[in-house]
Every structure is written in structure tokens, then in C-alpha cells.
Amino acid sequence: MDHTENKKIRKGSSDKRAKIIAAARDLFLTDGFDRSSVDAVAAKAGVSKRTVYDYYGDKQNLLLAVVEESSSAVLNMIEQGISDHLSEFEDLAQALILFCGQIVASANGSSDYIALIRLVMVEAANLPDSFFERLDHATEEGLISRFTAFGQSGLLDVRDPKMAAKHFAALTFLLVFNQPRKTGVLDEEQTKRIITEGVHVFLCAYAPRSVQNKNQASS
Template sequence: MNTTEIKKVRKGSSDKRAKIMAAARDLFLSEGFDRSSVDAVAAKAGVSKRTVYDYYGDKQNLLLAVVEETSGAVLDMIKQGISDYLSEFEDLEQALILFCEQFVVSANGSSDYSALIRLVTMEEANLPISFLENLDNSTEERLIRRFTEFGENGLLNVPDPELATKHFAALTFLMVFNQPTKIGNLHNEQTKRIITEGVRAFLRAYGQRAIYHKNEELS
């Protein structure tokens, strides 16, 4: 087999995987995991049932693959936000606000983010606890690393960067997403207020003022 033939085989394999993943995601979201059969996935993807099993083993592994692939888009949003706003800046408060605003806009415009939230919410019982924990860790990892660096540089007081990251998310973009009505449009003043006040609350707990206040108590 020559190089040209190998490339064609690999491309075909990639195409089939993409079709299977897209079909599985659509069915899991519309019908639910339990009501979606491998036969239905194969038919929607235009492949044989055997091909689905060959690629993913079983329906459980297919669900894990769908969630994992969908979470990749959320990771990309976080990476982009860190690159745009948390790598070089003059004002930490403003940088954190801009990071959250960009993430909210990206998430609200992303079918991947809404699909991830729905899949994890709908299929929590079918997802191993260890998998969900790893999913949380992977989405938080880059922010944890950045907050650790801020602590080392004296910008934050973060003895537990992982906990600080969870607090930051809970006070800002997660609070926006958890509102009873969809207010993610940044023209909405409520969204801006939640993010701004959430960042300020975070910095009161973990920022330089918290460091100075702690030092005053010890003196």
C-alpha cells in the first residue's frame, strides 16, 4: 500500500468517527442515552453497527467519547480567554472581568457548551464519578495554573488554588449561567453586574487587599 492509499484510509476513518460522534450526540440529546440504540446511531451516521462497536466498544464508551469531545470546545474557550486577558495586563480586576465576559459570550454562542451541560445533567447517572471528576479537573486546570502563578507573583493570596478557582467560577460566569432566565447577552446590565461584583468579591477574598489585611492582623 502506498502513501496515497494510507492517507485515504486514515481520512475515511476520521470521517466515519466524526459522523458517528455527531449522530450519537444528536440522539443522546434528543432521545436520551437509554432510549438511543447503537443501531440508531449507526443508521444516522450511515455506517454499520459493527463499525460503531469497532471504534467505540459499546454505547457507554460512546457516551464518554461524546462528552469528552464536547468538553474540548469549552477548554478551547478557557485557553483563548487566558491568552487574551490573563497573560499580560495592567489591572487584574479588569482582566478578570474581561475574561469572564468573553467566556460568557463564547459559551452562549456555542452549541458545544449547551450540549455539554445538557449531557452531563441528563446523563449523570450513566457517567462514572471518576469521569466527571476528571472532566471538572480538566476544565479548571489552566485557571488553577494561572491563579497559582498569580499567587507566586504576589497578585493573589491563594493557599489552595483549586478551591480559589472553584470560588471564582461560582461567583462569576457560573452564577450568570445559573440565572432562572437567560441573561448571557453582555448588553444586559444584570450580566455585567454579576460578573463585576463577582470578580470584586473574589478579589476581596483572594486579592492583594486580603494579603495586606492578613498581614495587619498578624502585626
């Protein structure tokens, strides 16, 4: 769905855009998308209602801009984790564990991640399917590239890197994020156990057969 059809949206100043996005995110999180008005966003941002419409077209485009900005910060977090732990390493299992640990720690301390999850869960009906498709692709892209390289170098037996990336995420950091939590976040020991066991299960499925046979013989 193209909400900007037949509307000319201005680029505007980066400062005004940042204020509008910050105001909209706060209001969407506290009051909800449906109960938040463009007038309220404009007042909170200190700009005119016309400026909001000129920059973003309509309220639904503004919601999309908010979640895309938050998702960009989350994607940068994933890229940083890949750069820190999955580019150069001596032990693949340990590298994967460290990568997941960094993702979880960064997400737990990230207002962008918290905002993204809350908005996506609550306002999914107001977001286009194309957003979710782009987010899934962008989130997996770095891991797919690394798993492809690991397959080519013989570190992993990967027939479908995209599926491997989905399996890996589901067994590790996504499993941590999906745990029921009474006190806000899991403690460090629980998180490490989930990640370590998830990496072990992943490698049982994707390690080359020669490595699996060697591990079975030594156990």
C-alpha cells in the same frame, strides 16, 4: 468502570468517527441515551452497526466519547480566554472581568457547551465518576496555574490556588450560567453586573492585605 475490557476497538477513519459522534450526540439530546439504539446511531451516521461497535465498544462508551468531545471544545474556550486576558494585562480586576465576559459569550454561542451541559445533567447516571473528576480538574487547571503565578508575583494572596479557582468560578461565570432565565440567556447588562460584582467579592477575599487596606482608606 472500563467498558472496553476484553474488546479491541479500532481507531478507524476520522471522518467516520466524526459522523458517528455527531449522530450519537443528536440522538442522545433528542431521544435520550436509554431510548437511542446503536442501530439508530449507525443509520443516522451512514455506517454499519458493526462499525459503531468496532470504533466505540458499546453505547456507554459512545456517550462518554460524545461528552468528552464536547468538553474538549469547552476547555479550549477556557484556555483561549486565559491566553487572551490573563497572560498579560495592566489591571487584574479588569482582566478577570474581561476573561469571564469572554467565557460567557463563547459558551452562549457554543453548541458544544449546550450539549455538554444537557447531557451531563440528564445522563449523569450513565457516566463514570472518573469523567467528572477529569472534567473538574481540566476546567480548573488553567485558572489554578494563573492564580498560582499571581500569588507568587504578589497580585493575589493565595494559600490554596485550587480553592481560589473554585471560589472565582462560583462567583463569576458559573453564577451567570446558573441564573434562572426565561428568555434563554441573560442580557448583557445583567451578565456584566454579576461578573463585575463577583470579581469584586473575589478580590476582597484574595487581594493582598496591603491592597485591601489601601482600598479601604481611599473609600
